Amino acid sequence: MLPTQLWANTRRSIFTASLPKNHENPLGLPLNNNRVPPQIPRRGPISGGLPAKRKIPNVKHVVLVSSCKGGVGKSTVATNLAVSLSLLPQRLRVGILDLDVFGPSIPTLMGLKNVEEPGLTQAGALIPITNHGIPTMSMAYLLPPASQPSSSPTPNSDSEPPTNEDTPVVWRGLMVQKAVQQLLFQTDWSAAISQNTSPGLDILVIDLPPGTGDIPLSVGQLVDVDSTIIITTPDILSLSDVRRGVAMFRKLEMPLTGLVINNAYFICPNCSERHYLFGGNPNDERNMFAKGVKAMGMGGDKIVGELPLVVDVGRGGEKGVPYALSGRGVLGETDAGKIWQEVMKTIAERIWGELRARTVK
Template sequence: MLARRFFSSSSRFAHENPLGLPRNTPQAPQIPRRTGPIAPRKIPNVKHVVLVSSCKGGVGKSTIAVNLAVSLALSRLHVGILDLDIFGPSIPTLMGLRSASEPELTSGGALRPITNHSIPTMSMAYLLPPMPPNPTDPGSQINTSSDTPVVWRGLMVQKAVQQLLFQVDWTGGEGGPGLDVLVIDLPPGTGDIPLSLGQLVIVDGTLIVSTPQDVALTDVRRGISMFRKLNLPLTGLILNQSYFLCPSCTTPHHLFGAPDLFRRTAKSLDIPILAELPLVPGVSEGGDGGAPYALTSKAKEGGRGGEEWRSGMKDAAQRVLDSIKQQTK
């Protein structure tokens, strides 16, 4: 088991090994500071890597990442999820793993993913100690790692990302088959984490999530510019919360604005639109309950909106697969 004490910031060399992994673990590739760039490489035991980004927080990126992974897994693929949102990890909650124990280590010192819904996952949230109860409130019950903040400077974050990328055992056991696709949930913005990933890892596709508002699309344009500078393949855009269908009507209600600006943006940037997903209450309820909407039978209760959401997510997953196949020809 991983020792919680390794997260102490008082250690002189904590920034070199922020996750506290054993020293016999294979060294993750390092980003050179003054020499030439290193060549990106494959993640061990992973055939293909798909990034899910939003560049703007609060647009449903992590929810889309989880349901994309589920939709791909329903195609009889081995799929995993890596949560690289170091400061705000959401994957454990969305996958029903909020109270999961810390990951075990392999004999070689790599982290073993934690699995639910037949999908292995890894997240920073699994590695944090739980917050103690509030001493001023005897009745407080804050005791999950999801309440623990990560208060790190950039260098420690960069090292943690390198370890999460290259020191996780995705085989499913000693000598297992590994993953066909690893879905990586990126944090919002254009900071150190996507930059490090783009320099270190061979990426097969990038999916960008937005909502109809101009403030979200402005950040999408910035994110696309970053991914193009990193020479990462852009698979397409997903418009989340595009419209709402009430149970007693057939006319879409664009609660957050018409999709016209989103479509013009996609056209001007020459990026395909993979799906325009409706606003369905069950998607949020499923995420809070740890049951992805693409899996739950309650999706049938969403009426026409639920059917269109599932159909759109399924089509997006298929187009991601088609794009991967084109990349590998």
């Protein structure tokens, strides 16, 4: 049993509402007195609950890419989706926001490893960094390169030196929420567009981290989202996590465009047949995976694409060149590569079609 005074101090330190000053501006952006920073107020009669969802400045449409499961290729799909949207005949202006604060991978996938820290506008907003014609913003751009441990291999080793993506972000939930709000509302997407007409983005693709924690919850509560794409691999283990994510988005009343099955099947180069390596054939009603997809209401036309397993997709990501860009018109393309590109194009067309329909309404 703790003494009365010690317990009172402990309880005060755990449940106190006061916050250190550095929690208010974890990204270290210059203070802007002309704009009230976004807040997540407590529920109650004083605050009246959560604020109304709002648009991200200089962004017409927001598309979320989520999976709630790590290692399913979510960031790879998000990157190639952004490229595919930009390649549509409408010549859309598309950007990518990497909100995976603890494990950012967009810089690697976009060929932006170890870039210089992003600049700031006169108002103190972050200026996105552009490559392949796609402006991007990521937590990794704001971190210093990870230090080389003393026990690491010698410089002559084949291993790559640490990058800013290797630097760990060791933050508690409140600092993460504040950083996410700054990335969302204090990034000037119009500063990355060189065209003189309609400054800003037509579509911002947001790459969400796995899970149903602070970051996706903050986005769902604060941002007016137009479309959500759920990524899964064709196995029951992945689907069990995806099911929780779908339930979360529905609870937040966010629009669900549909499900993308990554690495859905493998096309044999000799027999040209589809082989469902993980057993998850969504078209087979007797399949457990297909039953799970149907049970969570994401079957039928909610399956917006089945991406085949293509080795060059991963290789392109490692080199920083999205396959949707590098694979176009390459001689000697495999049938699987052509199908992959067509499916990704179909997904982009489906999303853009729904965005236009929402605008008309």
